[in-house]
Amino acid sequence: MAQLFNLSNKKIRKIKPGFSENYYKIVENLDNYFTTIVDRLNVEVVYAKRLAGETNINIYFETIPEEKLILRISPWRNELLTSSIFFDLLVENKIPSPEVIKYDTTLEIVPFEYQIITFIEHDQTYSDKDVERMGNVYGKVLRKIHLIKTRGFGQPKSKNAWINASWGEALQRAYLQSKFLEVKNSIYSKAKIAEIESFFTNNNLAISQPFLIHSDVGINNVLFRIGKSSIEVAAVIDSGSLISGDPLFDIAMLINDDDKFSNATIDSYGLSDLSQKKKFRLKILRLLCSYWTSCYLSTVKEDPKKYTELTRSLLINLNKY
Structure with a gap:
């Protein structure tokens, strides 16, 4: 024993x-x-x-x-x-x-x-100067991940079958029906909730071909080996619950995080090829991520102010779009 x-x-x-x-x-x-x-x-x-x-x-x-x-x-x-x-x-x-x-x-x-x-051997400490280089390296890897085609939406229910019929359905089930949203009425007015959630429709979020996504992007979910002159990704770990869908979902999370690692990842990844349709979808996904995060932080008794303010700002921006 x-x-x-x-x-x-x-x-x-x-x-x-x-x-x-x-x-x-x-x-x-x-x-x-x-x-x-x-x-x-x-x-x-x-x-x-x-x-x-x-x-x-x-x-x-x-x-x-x-x-x-x-x-x-x-x-x-x-x-x-x-x-x-x-x-x-x-x-x-x-x-x-x-x-x-x-x-x-x-x-x-x-x-x-x-x-x-x-267990993957990796460097567990790094300097502030390393963070930007780490993001630059991960951005290129994330691009490769987003080229991997998948056969269903959201979360698998077996090796050969998927739970959801569409990407919009996957997001609604995982995020709008999340237990963390039970506190939403204490953060937002009913009118504001209805306005926010009206954007999360199959029409707005529809994609035909799903791709592999990380779904929990961030510096803590990528392992690195750090040398004096080079940095490499040792392993990508800890996906979120949704691993198949719109690659813009990962980008939305990174933009909302707005830290040195996330910004470097986006710069390396590159967004110059986004169509107007994709830009609109990205704005909606940012709203969804921010809305959910504000409720999550409130549930676990952390200050949601950054994300409630971001949610309101994104909503105003979307209404002008």
Whole structure:
């Protein structure tokens, strides 16, 4: 039996309010779940620690025979199926990515889906000067990701089938029906909510050919190896729940983040080829991302002001378009 590594946190409900009951249950029982899972691997675990993260619960561990692995346990159904398909598509297209060792969606071993992937060696510290160079490198990789054609919209329900009939439906299900939007009436007036949500229609968001998207772009979801004269992407990790759709969704997130890494990524990616139709769609996707983010921050008791102001500004801009 694997030894205990003090992975559980019984105080998590007070530390992180606003998260799901499943999230709390996993964190409170993490030692037990970890032991149950790794005992089936027939390896000796010599080290384990929980990694920082918002919604996924990730544990780095080392084993004898010598391996470095990541165990991921998800509060959400189908999330690790999505992640596994995302990683597999990256590997198939020669994009740096972890290898999926195992994923289990049966809920028979522990009451949640889990996945085991290879740990990718990377630099965990970097200087402020490196950030812009990192974004420049990632922008080129993101372009390659956005060239990978997929066969459905949003989130897969199996290796060969997808949950949604259209991209607009995928966005509405994942974002407008999100539990984080339950607080929207405390942030926006009913009239403003109706005005914002009126833009998120199949007509406005329609695309015919979906492509692979990262869906959770940001400096924390890309691993880098940093040398004195060069920087390379070691791995693209942690996709969002929607991995197939409009590449402009990733761009909308980056523009809204408006930080050094995001801006450098966009500059390297290049947006000079956008048609007027795509520019309009990008504005709507920015509104959707900002609207959802403001509600998410409010739910987890963080200040949503930056994103409520951005949402209102984007709405005014769209109404003039």
